[in-house]
Amino acid sequence: MPSYTAPVKDLQFVLHDLLKVSQSDIPGYSDLEAEFTSAVLEEAGKLTSEVLAPLNAVGDTEGCTLENGVVRTPTGFKEAFDQVREGGWTGLDMPEEFGGQGMPYVMGTAVGEMFSASNQAFTMYQGLTHGAASAILAHGTDDQKATYLPKMVSCEWTGTMNLTEPHCGTDLGMMRTKAVPNGDGSYQVTGQKIFISAGEHEMSDNIIHLVLAKIQGGPEGIKGVSLFIVPKFMVNEDGTPGARNGVTCGKIEEKMGIHGNSTCVMNYDGATGFLLGEEHKGMRAMFTMMNEARIGVGMQGVAQAAVAYENALFYAKDRLQGRAVTGAENPDGPADPLIVHPDIRRSLMDQKSFVEGARAFMLWGSHLIDSSHRKGDEAAEGLVSLMTPVIKGFLTDEGYDMTVQAQQVYGGHGYIEEWGMSQFTRDARIAMIYEGANGVQALDLVGRKLASDGGKHVMAFFDLVKNFIKENEGNETLKKDFLDPLKAASKDLQAAGMFFMQNGMKDPNAALSGSNDFMHLFGHVCLGLMWAQMAKAAHEAFEAGASDEEFYRTKITTGRYYMAHRLPATGLHLARINSGADTVMALDAANF
């Protein structure tokens, strides 16, 4: 069975050597001294390794079951959820006034990686609650906040997000769920929602469903969609759960993975709902949380890749098979460990350099979110908004590929469920789909974000890369291995942007045909930038006499691998983009 050890040292490196969080003027960041963050991460590491990771396979094997409307979660989930609640982990980055710990989002992401890596299906119960609570925090009335938030921050009550219907997922304008005013300010919500994660279960005293629905008589399409709070149990005057509301779980889906999470068909039969935010502004309310939610999913891609890599590495050191081509390295044993073989190393380096670069990228994004929310930094807001589809789409696509590579290291055993590597692959698969399928992320990037505010944000990104290269071009240790490849990759990105500018208006299909490639091209440049910055930080650390020189040297070597072996992908993506829409759109649908 796989194990999990939280990457505390690597997270500390990103927080302190790279992002230098405690030196930032973002409100709340001055608390993030290395000792403090280390204590938080160590504690989270213990909980996730010892409590959540052992339940990961249990959740996969048992799944959730629905009987007489009651959903049973896997053995041990409820007890573990109590432990998570008691430790205060569910409100880590929620406001103190509602019982949270008020830490920055960057800490939420760092701890979130551990939770997701150790047990993604389990972690989704609190993740969805966090999302629903954030929506109430952003759009709720004082009364709504007082009623729901303290219970949701502590996860005594959990939450869900209800968007998809059987006939519409991405295209929510077609939704049929209706809300009819009761005349007392509340509504009767009726319709069917599908793919509702954590939709029904017995781990919390109440479930607060956030439901998108159309108010009867409102505008057609997406402009007539409003957001409603629909509690499983109506809330009594004294704040306790009361009568059962008209919402039931009709079915639990059998999925490829995340079996420990109950993915429900939810039926609303005249359920009482309360408007959250303004009438017909439901999509806008959803969108305010979009960046965080999507970065959270990108984080899941990194997390599954990280835990899969950790186990692949263990196996590569442990399993004896064949001999090194340059001569036996374990001459007294029957064979050498797998890790002596170059192609196994190539795979491990692909995984390692992705995981560590991606971890820096998602934490940088989270740091920008903090800068935007806590400091009102509009440049940060623009930049993270631009990069959000990249963090979500690129990191989950690549994260999935890395779980497949990790599984491959196990040979035949990678295909046997008992060994646990298949679960990482199956669990990681969902992150490419939910919270906006990755094709939708690519469309968002090229169709909206790239040109928003006259292309200001993408120019800011290019400046950032350019300035970093310029500031460090005298640094001989960085130049050849890091700055030159970064410059070349960034040129590819600019050329792609130029292609879209020149062709996007006259042939929008040409731009959109290359959207997936652009997302990946952008992602590689971001990871290249992260690695260049991390290499610089590592150099500075060991020049300043850091005790663990090997750790920093390893960072630099890993970065060099990324720059040499992964970053050249930008050229391929550019070639695909430049070939345009011609052959993509040429066939009539009937001729496929």
Place this chain on the structure above:
Amino acid sequence: MPSYTAPVKDLQFVLHDLLKVSQSDIPGYSDLEAEFTSAVLEEAGKLTSEVLAPLNAVGDTEGCTLENGVVRTPTGFKEAFDQVREGGWTGLDMPEEFGGQGMPYVMGTAVGEMFSASNQAFTMYQGLTHGAASAILAHGTDDQKATYLPKMVSCEWTGTMNLTEPHCGTDLGMMRTKAVPNGDGSYQVTGQKIFISAGEHEMSDNIIHLVLAKIQGGPEGIKGVSLFIVPKFMVNEDGTPGARNGVTCGKIEEKMGIHGNSTCVMNYDGATGFLLGEEHKGMRAMFTMMNEARIGVGMQGVAQAAVAYENALFYAKDRLQGRAVTGAENPDGPADPLIVHPDIRRSLMDQKSFVEGARAFMLWGSHLIDSSHRKGDEAAEGLVSLMTPVIKGFLTDEGYDMTVQAQQVYGGHGYIEEWGMSQFTRDARIAMIYEGANGVQALDLVGRKLASDGGKHVMAFFDLVKNFIKENEGNETLKKDFLDPLKAASKDLQAAGMFFMQNGMKDPNAALSGSNDFMHLFGHVCLGLMWAQMAKAAHEAFEAGASDEEFYRTKITTGRYYMAHRLPATGLHLARINSGADTVMALDAANF
């Protein structure tokens, strides 16, 4: 639930327009007139669509169960197996003298694609039997052939291959299974074998296990391995199954996919075995069938991609979601079909151009096998031997990626088992692992095949590409879209080969670090060659006045897509190869 329609027209195109099989002087090929192959393929298409495909999900859901030593296969498998037997499909390319139909291997591959696409887990029962029968055909005594082959060709008896043990898969020299001579020419075989596909079941009257074991007192390591026939039931004088032999199924593995096939732990407790071939030459006996077996697995990669693509295409035309960016294409409906969206098309074109190019590649490889076996063509033998790891490794890696892309077209529904797309992904995953994990294929290609016979075969491949380009460079319709990109890609392949020649001896790690990239680079050039040749064939067909002009024009457009969008991957693989072993091998294992 997914459906399956056999690609008869596309297979006919490859057999007749591209390979022109009936004009070949390979013995047996003159029978392969278009009408004849069409009749065979239509019939196989009917059987696979109507009988095997509907059982695919059944097999996935029910799996196999072991109770008191008896393995139960999924509902309907036994009846379907009877139908397959009665149709004579199990012996399609086996010799007529043993009850087969004596068709060339190329027909076995064409029909095999349909069987695998419609139900891979089911098809493995006959596939393993075919492999075991081929070994007996190649190495058995006349007596052994007479005893086993008629029953195995008809699949009244099935077969298995027993190589892997718990502590060794790739490195078979470490195996512990022992064979002790009984003094009467037979042996007592004792040991445990794992991952034995179709190891135990009740669909046949006997199971003929081929087992690798070490004869006591023989040479150490891989040189002391011999191959044995170990029947489940001893065979009576009259050829009927008799007493039960000492071999039992200890466990059925829970796997990521191919649930309908019983993957068994097989325990041999002094089971009676009969030497197949020579003492201590067991590996050599296995290797004679290796090319066919590996091409067969490459075919599975193509097959899963093909059926997944077929269903993704259906969904993309059927599912209404969003509007075309250039204006509504289904203005009377609530939305446009998915296929109007450029990124969906990009994905479908990736899939389509891979599937059709890969199909041509595997059939070309099979045609070379026929030329080698039936005509004694040594050049063909050398070429197919060189390309076998590419067919196995590249086509299963890419085939898997295509099933993931096909699944993605379904959005959230792709993750729900009921829709069937997850099964294609899970079933396709095994082909990257078994019959030599793809890293082993890459090692075989770079470490053995590339330099074998002084590099003669790879030079022959380059000549083939060069000559094709030269012969057609006056063809303006081919030049820009096909010949130029093929020339560039082939240059990348030569440069990579040059890198290995220059570095392979002095730094073998440098060559092997790039082995996986070389396999993929080679694969892309092969598919580029296939598409250039298919484009030429399509041009010739419609210039000759072929009735279905759209079909041929579509082939050319699909080929143009491959050349423009997929083939540029060669540059990335070359860059990775050229960056060498430096960063791949730099870290001490302890520093990972």
